[in-house]
Amino acid sequence: MTEEDGCSSMMEPQFEAGETAADGMISTADSISCESGQNKTDKVDLESNVELEEDVRDFNLRQEDVVRQELFQNDDEDDDDDGDSGTAYFNPDMAGTRLQRAERIGDASLPDTFQTNELLYYERFKAYQDYMLGDCKTSEVKAFTADYLEKVLEPCDWQAQWCTDVFDVLVEVVDVNYKELKAQVKLVVPLQCETRGCELTEEAMNTLLEATLQKVPLQELRVVFDESGDFDQTALALEHLRFFYKHIWRQWDDEDEDDDFDYFVRCVEPRLRLFYDILEDRVPAGLVAEYYSLLARCSQKFQEFSSLRNGISSDSESELDNVSMVEGLRMYEQMEALKRKLRIMENPLLRYVLGYKVNSGQQSCRAKGPRASGGRVVHVVSVSTTVSQLQSLMADKLGPKFSGEEFEVQFHSEPLLAVSACYEGDVVIILPGHYNVTSSISIPDSISVEGFGLPDEVVIEKKNKGDSFVESTGADVKISNVKFIQHDAIEGILCVRQGKLEMENCVLQCETTGVIVRTSGHLTMNMCDLYGSKGAGVEIYPGSVCSMVGNGIHHCKEGILIKDFADELDTMPKITMVNNVIHNNEGYGVILVKPSDAAAAQGEAAQEDTPSDEQLDKEEGKDEMKLQVDVPVIVVDDCSLKEPVSYSSCYVVPPEFTEGNDAIKRELVATSAKKQRLQKSRLKELGVTQADDNLLSQEMFVSIQDNQFRRNGMGSFGTFLY
Numbered sequence: 001m002t003e004e005d006g007c008s009s010m011m012e013p014q015f016e017a018g019e020t021a022a023d024g025m026i027s028t029a030d031s032i033s034c035e036s037g038q039n040k041t042d043k044v045d046l047e048s049n050v051e052l053e054e055d056v057r058d059f060n061l062r063q064e065d066v067v068r069q070e071l072f073q074n075d076d077e078d079d080d081d082d083g084d085s086g087t088a089y090f091n092p093d094m095a096g097t098r099l100q101r102a103e104r105i106g107d108a109s110l111p112d113t114f115q116t117n118e119l120l121y122y123e124r125f126k127a128y129q130d131y132m133l134g135d136c137k138t139s140e141v142k143a144f145t146a147d148y149l150e151k152v153l154e155p156c157d158w159q160a161q162w163c164t165d166v167f168d169v170l171v172e173v174v175d176v177n178y179k180e181l182k183a184q185v186k187l188v189v190p191l192q193c194e195t196r197g198c199e200l201t202e203e204a205m206n207t208l209l210e211a212t213l214q215k216v217p218l219q220e221l222r223v224v225f226d227e228s229g230d231f232d233q234t235a236l237a238l239e240h241l242r243f244f245y246k247h248i249w250r251q252w253d254d255e256d257e258d259d260d261f262d263y264f265v266r267c268v269e270p271r272l273r274l275f276y277d278i279l280e281d282r283v284p285a286g287l288v289a290e291y292y293s294l295l296a297r298c299s300q301k302f303q304e305f306s307s308l309r310n311g312i313s314s315d316s317e318s319e320l321d322n323v324s325m326v327e328g329l330r331m332y333e334q335m336e337a338l339k340r341k342l343r344i345m346e347n348p349l350l351r352y353v354l355g356y357k358v359n360s361g362q363q364s365c366r367a368k369g370p371r372a373s374g375g376r377v378v379h380v381v382s383v384s385t386t387v388s389q390l391q392s393l394m395a396d397k398l399g400p401k402f403s404g405e406e407f408e409v410q411f412h413s414e415p416l417l418a419v420s421a422c423y424e425g426d427v428v429i430i431l432p433g434h435y436n437v438t439s440s441i442s443i444p445d446s447i448s449v450e451g452f453g454l455p456d457e458v459v460i461e462k463k464n465k466g467d468s469f470v471e472s473t474g475a476d477v478k479i480s481n482v483k484f485i486q487h488d489a490i491e492g493i494l495c496v497r498q499g500k501l502e503m504e505n506c507v508l509q510c511e512t513t514g515v516i517v518r519t520s521g522h523l524t525m526n527m528c529d530l531y532g533s534k535g536a537g538v539e540i541y542p543g544s545v546c547s548m549v550g551n552g553i554h555h556c557k558e559g560i561l562i563k564d565f566a567d568e569l570d571t572m573p574k575i576t577m578v579n580n581v582i583h584n585n586e587g588y589g590v591i592l593v594k595p596s597d598a599a600a601a602q603g604e605a606a607q608e609d610t611p612s613d614e615q616l617d618k619e620e621g622k623d624e625m626k627l628q629v630d631v632p633v634i635v636v637d638d639c640s641l642k643e644p645v646s647y648s649s650c651y652v653v654p655p656e657f658t659e660g661n662d663a664i665k666r667e668l669v670a671t672s673a674k675k676q677r678l679q680k681s682r683l684k685e686l687g688v689t690q691a692d693d694n695l696l697s698q699e700m701f702v703s704i705q706d707n708q709f710r711r712n713g714m715g716s717f718g719t720f721l722y
Contacts, residue, residue: 099232101225109192110170113161113222114232116239121276127240128248128268138256138263141249145241146178149218152237153178154230159188160221167200169193173221174214181241182215219245247275252302252339270346277348284490291345298338305331367444367474370424378402378409379418382431389431393452397429415441415449415460422447430482432457438464446474446499451481455507461485470494472501472521483507492539496521503528510537514556519543519571525551536561537585543571551580559589559712562668572672576703577664583710588718590664590709594671595721660709660716667719 100115131152136144155176162171162185170192171185187209191202209216219242223235248271253263274291277283283291308328344350371377378398382389398409412418416437418428428449437460443449451458458481462469468491469484477499483506486493492513494503500522507529508515514533517523522545530537533556540546540562553559559582562573582589709716 098229099235110161110168110194111159111192112225114225114235116235117243119239121272124240124243124272125269127236128244128272129264132240132244133264133268135262135264137260138253138267141253141263142179142181145244146181149176149181149237149241150178152233154234158231158234159224160185161224162216163220163222165196166198167193167195169200169205170224171216171221176218177215180215181218183218183221184214185209185216186214218242248272251299252335270343270348273348274346274351281488282490283351287345287351291342294338294342294345298335298342301331301335301338305335368423369445375406375408376425376427377421377423378407379412379421379426379428380409380431381412381415381418381428381435383413383433383435385431393429393431397450397452402427419443419447419449430458430460434459434461437462440468441470443470443472443474443477446476448478449480449482450478451483453481455481455483455505459483459485461487463487468492468495471497473497473499474501475499476502478502478504479506480504481506483509485509486511488512492516493533496523496544500524502526510534510556514538517541517544517546521545523547525549527551531555533557536591537582539563540573540575542573545574547576548580549576549578553580553582554584556585558587558591559585559709560591562590562592564593564595575668577707578703578705580707581710582707582716583712585712587712587714589660589712589716591718591720592664592667592671593720661704661707663717664704667717 102113102115102117104110104112132148133141133144153176154173156174157172159170159172160183162169170188172188173183173185175184176182177184187202187205189202191200191205193200193205218238221238223231223238248268250267253267274283278288305328308324308331312324312328380393402409410418410421412421414437415428415430415435416439418430419441422428422443422445424445424447426445426447428447430449430451432451432453440462441460460482462485464487469486470479470493472495479501480503484493486509488511490512492515493508493510494501494514495516495518497518498520502524504526505528509531510533512533513535514530514537515523515525516539519541520543521541524547525538526548527550529552531552531554535556536558537553537556538546538548538560540560542563548560560577562575
């Protein structure tokens, strides 16, 4: 080695921890022994080169950090507003993985994977909105997804489990095709796999991979757990991809006509919300079953339609192709109808206000009917009682009303046991106490349930989740003097599915939804107090009968919600509302749901078909009011009693608290007029030019008077157009 070479090697800078490039150069220059062989210019050039190399290395590291933070971290504003975004796993300053290990159950020959299937709603929401899809159109989904995966997936040299319905096998990824959403893999030797119902050898797996050109779908790969944190991004990206194509994407989305709109807002967000609502038991079981049934039917119809369409030649004029085109149009209309129903169920607002017309919830218990012996039983419910309570019960209730030979007495510790033991005509008397129930109370027979005391003394509370709290299907059911406390009931604190239910002097403390009166249900609710519903306090369905007198409905999202009855197949509800106090609700005191096309015709209908305020005032004193329009006879009466309405007998209430009564009546009249015109138009299309009056005559008995509307957030009455 020459002297010049030795000097050059000695001049390689060796920096100690904490030294800067300049300090290192000074230290090196002072310590070398061959300084005489180097001129001053060489020193300056060497120092400049070292500093430039350091600057480039620092710049590259900073750029890498910036890219990672841009892709996987909230900015400072988002951190202040939202807290943890669910993407803190990717903070480059944190060492090691931020994900949990998913331990395998069963065969231990396969390594563990990352636990990624328990992400929260907002974590998936943010991943799809900010990173994967953004504001893309439907036609751009695959391109945006491929671009997202290219940025976050490790391109090669990572292990994963290839998971199918038949086997799980350990493979190594050697390349990724982002556009095809596939990975090129090779089998890890020795073979590590778990099979279900078959046996696989290493030779058989290699043969299978050769048949697939060594490519497998990315959705079927689960990244092997690694504590270093290097593969967190890959594991989560594959989870978002897998979840998207399993729960969000639909086969027909590619052919969506609304391609100009944001796919995330229009499809991803409502479907993601529905998935988590179902996961968290916020949707009735019947509605969930109906949704998945519709989804399966729509998928099958789409496949049939696609096969038929592909088999039709574009330039053929044969009779067979013409028949196929007609059949294709019919299938297309059926598929569009199914898709519309799915969109209604996926939209949280429409799902609530329209109350999708299915008999959601578990099937009600069958009625037992009367006892074969002909006797009747009085079921007394009490955990424990005193002698004085029994004496009072005998003197005030059992002795005067149930002393006949046909009655016998049975004692129970829980209300649910007493109701379950009832036959038609039985009576349940609940003594004072606080009773906790764990399942729904179904009343299929005509019985009476009475609290022996004030409502606040006889309390029935439901703790756990379920579709409904109290469900009535009996022909004639009576409940009185009981307080119900609801927790997490999806379908309401009380649901009248069919038959008649009379409630008197009860307290209904809701937490989720209130009283629901289904089609063919009849509710009479007098002197009750209902509050706390996160939906409507009372929901009235088409074809139902609802009479409410002297009730308090307050501190709900909406006071009373009347479902859409404008459809030609729906029967108009019969409603009585007298002397109710509807106050302190978040939205409207009363809200009517109706189609949006009614809004365009409302101005014309108001002039031609709807009576003015003066006309209503003039006709209110008569026995009946018949509107001179082509609508059913609409009667405004007092509790369906054929007696003149007299406001003079009522106590004086400021007019601003009662003005909602006339507004509700006018809107119901206008909507029923719209319905009648649709019915006559439909009959005309069928060739019926003169319809029988009995065929169209439906009376809507409306007694809406003396109700008070106070301090409701959006007013006494409103409409929701869909």
